[in-house]
Amino acid sequence: MDSEHSHLHMLFFPYMAQGHMLPMVDMAKVFAAHGARVTILTTPVNAAIIHPNIDDSVNLHIIPFPIVEFGLPSGCENRSFILSEDQRINFIKAISSLRHPFDSVLRDLNPDCVVTDMFMPWTYYVAAARGILRLVFHGTNNFSLCVKSAFERCCPLADEVNSFILPDLPHKIEMLKTQVMDFNKLAGTPLEFLLDVLNEATEVEPKSFGTLMNSFYELESEYADRYAETMGRVWNVGPVSLSNKEMIKKTTRGGEYPTSVNECLKWLDKKTTGSVMYMCFGSGSLFSVAQLREMALGLGASRHPFVWVVRNEGNDWIPEGYEERIKDVGMVIRGWAPQLVILNHDAVGGFVTHCGWNSSLEGISAGLPMVTWPLYADQFYNEKLLVDILKVGVMVGSKVYTFDANARPIVEAATLEAAVRRLMGNGLEAEERRTRAKELGKMARRAVEKGGSSYEEVEKLIHELMDIKNHV
Numbered sequence: 326m327d328s329e330h331s332h333l334h335m336l337f338f339p340y341m342a343q344g345h346m347l348p349m350v351d352m353a354k355v356f357a358a359h360g361a362r363v364t365i366l367t368t369p370v371n372a373a374i375i376h377p378n379i380d381d382s383v384n385l386h387i388i389p390f391p392i393v394e395f396g397l398p399s400g401c402e403n404r405s406f407i408l409s410e411d412q413r414i415n416f417i418k419a420i421s422s423l424r425h426p427f428d429s430v431l432r433d434l435n436p437d438c439v440v441t442d443m444f445m446p447w448t449y450y451v452a453a454a455r456g457i458l459r460l461v462f463h464g465t466n467n468f469s470l471c472v473k474s475a476f477e478r479c480c481p482l483a484d485e486v487n488s489f490i491l492p493d494l495p496h497k498i499e500m501l502k503t504q505v506m507d508f509n510k511l512a513g514t515p516l517e518f519l520l521d522v523l524n525e526a527t528e529v530e531p532k533s534f535g536t537l538m539n540s541f542y543e544l545e546s547e548y549a550d551r552y553a554e555t556m557g558r559v560w561n562v563g564p565v566s567l568s569n570k571e572m573i574k575k576t577t578r579g580g581e582y583p584t585s586v587n588e589c590l591k592w593l594d595k596k597t598t599g600s601v602m603y604m605c606f607g608s609g610s611l612f613s614v615a616q617l618r619e620m621a622l623g624l625g626a627s628r629h630p631f632v633w634v635v636r637n638e639g640n641d642w643i644p645e646g647y648e649e650r651i652k653d654v655g656m657v658i659r660g661w662a663p664q665l666v667i668l669n670h671d672a673v674g675g676f677v678t679h680c681g682w683n684s685s686l687e688g689i690s691a692g693l694p695m696v697t698w699p700l701y702a703d704q705f706y707n708e709k710l711l712v713d714i715l716k717v718g719v720m721v722g723s724k725v726y727t728f729d730a731n732a733r734p735i736v737e738a739a740t741l742e743a744a745v746r747r748l749m750g751n752g753l754e755a756e757e758r759r760t761r762a763k764e765l766g767k768m769a770r771r772a773v774e775k776g777g778s779s780y781e782e783v784e785k786l787i788h789e790l791m792d793i794k795n796h797v
Contacts, residue, residue: 333437333791337462338366338427340442341390341420342404343374343608345464347578348539348683349442350375350383351565352462355773357382358568359783366430370402377577378569386434388426395419405608414515417522420444424451431455437794440537444522449529458534458793465682466540467548467559468714469706472498474555476505495547496714503725504705531557535786539563539686541772541779544765545710560782564690566665566683567773575665579608586663589632592656593667596630599674599759602696602745603667605634606679610700611730617642623741624655629749631655632673634662668693674759675748677721677741680704685711692766694758696744698723698736717762719748 335356339349350365357363363383367375368390376385390402395415400406407413428451431439438458441448452459463470475491475498491498511517530536535558542549542561553559569575576586593601604624606612612620617637621644624631635657648657664684667673668691676688677696685707688695697708697718705726711718721736721744748755772779 332362333360333787333794334362334364334434335790336364336366336386336430336434336436336439338439338441338445338448339371339462340444340464341368341371341402343579344681344683345442345444345462346371346375346403348464348563348565349440349462350378351568351578352440352537352539352562353383354379354568355562355565355783356787359787361787364434364436366427368402370400374403374579378574378579386430388423388430391419391422394422410515414518417519421447421522427451428455431457438534438790443526443530446522446525446529449533453532458790461530461533461536463536463538465703466545466686466707466710467538467552467561468545468710469682469703471548471551471555472706472709473703476500495551498709498713500705500709501724504699506701506726535559537562539565539682541769541777542782543768543772543778544689544715560786562779562783562786564686564769564773564779566687567690567770569665572666575669576663578663578665579661586666589656589658589662589667590670593632593670593672596672598671600630600749601670601672602627602629602631602675602677602749603633603673604631604677604696605662605664605684606636606698606700607681607684608636610679611637613731613733613735614642616730616733616735618644619735619738620741621647621738623738624745625651626738626742627745627749629654629675629745630672631745632658632662632667634658634660634664636660675745677745680707680711682707686769689715689717689762689765690769692763694718694748694755694762696721696741696748699726700733701726701728715761715765717758717765719744719758 337349337353339346353363353365364386365383366386369387372385372387392401395418397412397415404416407416424447427448436457438460439452440460440462442462449459471494472491475494479492488499488501508520511520536556538559538561540561540563549561569578624633665687668687676693677698678684678688680697680699681704695711695718697711698721699705699708712720722740725733727733771777774780
């Protein structure tokens with residue numbers, strides 16, 4: 326540990342959702358490894374999720390979460406536990422109510438800077454009032470933010486077209502109107518206040534000290550430069566998931582260590598190198614019974630071994646006799662899975678993903694080609710990066726942005742089967758895709774090693790913050 330950095334105190338305050346919290350905890354560990362004094366601010370239930378994945382180099386500071394005041398069920402302190410639209414609304418409002426506890430923590434701990442999620446824009450004002458620098462954490466990448474900005478500039482949804490090409494980007498990016506969210510539709514709905522949150526986030530980001538991105542420069546250099554021109558100060562410090570080097574850190578990321586970890590690893594150990602397809606859709610994605618049934622049939626028909634993570638409860642989607650038919654070639658994991666461990670196992674050769682940025686970057690870091698199946702949020706943008714620019718993806722043909730599992734058009738079994746076979750096949754196209762994916766994996770690992778671009782970005786930021794601290 327570099328002693329000259331040890332007096333810099335950074336406070337990380339993650340948004341309480343697995344897809345935001347886990348990479349921010351990884352990022353905190355990265356800065357701690359570079360010698361900064363690091364504190365993570367969170368609530369009791371989330372602290373229990375984080376604690377197994379950190380060591381003595383990172384401190385936890387806990388504040389209560391206003392469950393009762395906002396009518397939330399006991400223990401409902403993380404978006405992954407939200408079961409209804411009403412709960413989602415109350416949960417977001419409960420986070421916004423943490424302004425005063427956050428201010429008290431800043432007063433008591435007096436950190437040199439705070440790193441807070443872009444979905445918590447109010448933290449900028451609290452930190453500024455205390456004279457404390459705020460850095461923004463984005464759960465996505467430079468490319469998606471540039472594409473989002475281009476989309477907002479051209480606003481094509483009012484036009485009588487089915488698709489559009491986004492203007493003024495380094496690459497030709499064509500989207501279907503059904504693949505993007507028109508946030509103006511929130512007006513007049515119970516979620517209208519989200520518009521205010523998003524607008525405020527856009528307003529305060531350039532006023533903040535800068536932005537931390539879980540990406541690496543070589544992956545999307547043109548878009549990293551473009552976003553920095555737009556926003557000002559941006560540090561690309563990822564892939565932060567590579568901070569989890571030991572097996573125990575990889576398996577406890579998410580706060581769980583179920584017995585299924587060992588069972589899964591034993592199963593994978595019996596498979597040949599690169600033969601297994603891993604399918605997982607993140608912590609917040611559910612599917613209709615009809616869609617799950619098609620997935621089951623498609624994976625089974627692909628004739629490739631697979632590990633499939635299913636978050637839906639119940640068994641009404643399982644085709645008759647299915648488990649018996651696939652027992653030698655397929656493994657279904659219910660709920661949580663040790664994704665970092667599975668993706669980096671030698672037996673795994675492909676990844677069916679919803680294109681959430683954490684999963685996408687974890688797949689890239691593992692050197693894997695991907696079948697892309699976006700559902701909502703930035704996922705359709707990320708698909709374009711994986712398929713059109715990095716050329717490591719095969720689309721399954723998802724075309725409708727929606728959170729409602731029952732409103733999505735069904736992707737049929739034959740379509741999934743064809744995508745898996747195309748990705749895992751032996752033809753020239755598949756081999757070239759695998760070669761590109763492996764090279765990206767090497768680039769990702771180089772970026773976080775000493776002398777790599779992300780390593781150097783962390784060092785530069787710490788030195789700059791120390792200079793500010795020493796001259797105040």
